[in-house]
Amino acid sequence: MSVFAYTPPRDALSKVRRRATQWRAARPAKLQFEQPLLSICFDDFPVSACEEGARILEAHGARGTFYAAAGMAATDGPCGRNFSAPDITRLLNAGHEIGCHTFEHADCARRPTFESLRSFAKNRDTLNEMGAREPARSLAYPYGETTYTLKKGLPPRFYSARGVLPGVNVGRVDLAQLRAHALFGEGWRARMNGALKRAAKRKGWVIAFTHDIAEAPSPWGTRGQDLDALLKQAHALGFIVLPVTAALERRLP
Numbered sequence: 001m002s003v004f005a006y007t008p009p010r011d012a013l014s015k016v017r018r019r020a021t022q023w024r025a026a027r028p029a030k031l032q033f034e035q036p037l038l039s040i041c042f043d044d045f046p047v048s049a050c051e052e053g054a055r056i057l058e059a060h061g062a063r064g065t066f067y068a069a070a071g072m073a074a075t076d077g078p079c080g081r082n083f084s085a086p087d088i089t090r091l092l093n094a095g096h097e098i099g100c101h102t103f104e105h106a107d108c109a110r111r112p113t114f115e116s117l118r119s120f121a122k123n124r125d126t127l128n129e130m131g132a133r134e135p136a137r138s139l140a141y142p143y144g145e146t147t148y149t150l151k152k153g154l155p156p157r158f159y160s161a162r163g164v165l166p167g168v169n170v171g172r173v174d175l176a177q178l179r180a181h182a183l184f185g186e187g188w189r190a191r192m193n194g195a196l197k198r199a200a201k202r203k204g205w206v207i208a209f210t211h212d213i214a215e216a217p218s219p220w221g222t223r224g225q226d227l228d229a230l231l232k233q234a235h236a237l238g239f240i241v242l243p244v245t246a247a248l249e250r251r252l253p
């Protein structure tokens with residue numbers, strides 16, 4: 001069964017709720033950095049992300065954040081085969097971050113808060129059995145879907161949670177719903193270019209996310225050469241590329 005067979009509701013009311021949730025900050029913070037930052041995230045995540053994606057990042061001296069939904073481990077999805085236990089150990093040994101993406105890739109806007117919290121805990125315990133050495137410090141909501149109640153009730157172990165609405169994280173932000181840019185979909189390069197330029201000027205933090213990395217990626221994935229070009233561009237603009245939690249730790253007091 002493919003989890004991508006599910007898509008969150010797209011009716012007008014859901015869209016309004018989604019916007020309202022993004023704008024209602026549960027963990028307001030003011031972020032400032034000494035230099036612009038870029039974080040590359042791989043959601044779910046497919047084997048090609050931890051092989052090809054990690055290799056490309058490492059070739060640039062960079063590391064990424066891999067948001068794991070442990071319930072999808074070792075299954076086949078529309079982005080290819082998903083990670084298994086040895087990938088967790090290998091990524092951690094190389095200095096990458098493992099984040100939480102719920103256990104079963106749940107739409108957190110369409111279930112009781114308690115069930116989402118239980119899913120985070122189940123994911124933590126399963127990833128621990130798979131070799132994760134400590135509980136995830138960062139969370140990414142599947143489909144970017146959440147509620148104000150959930151944002152407000154996040155376990156304190158999560159230093160940040162990430163959505164999928166675009167924007168540069170600098171100045172006033174919501175640490176319970178950081179903004180992120182997709183590295184796929186119509187026109188992503190232009191949007192990413194714009195975000196990098198704005199962030200370079202304001203010393204902001206750009207979070208980018210994708211799924212598979214391949215020559216011919218899925219509609220939710222990115223070509224390796226495009227990821228490579230993005231990292232080159234970010235470097236030329238003075239960005240440092242860090243996993244999400246390491247980037248957040250660079251915030252100025």
Ligand SMILES: [Zn+2]
Pocket residue numbers: 043044101105142143
């Ligand atoms: Zn996902």
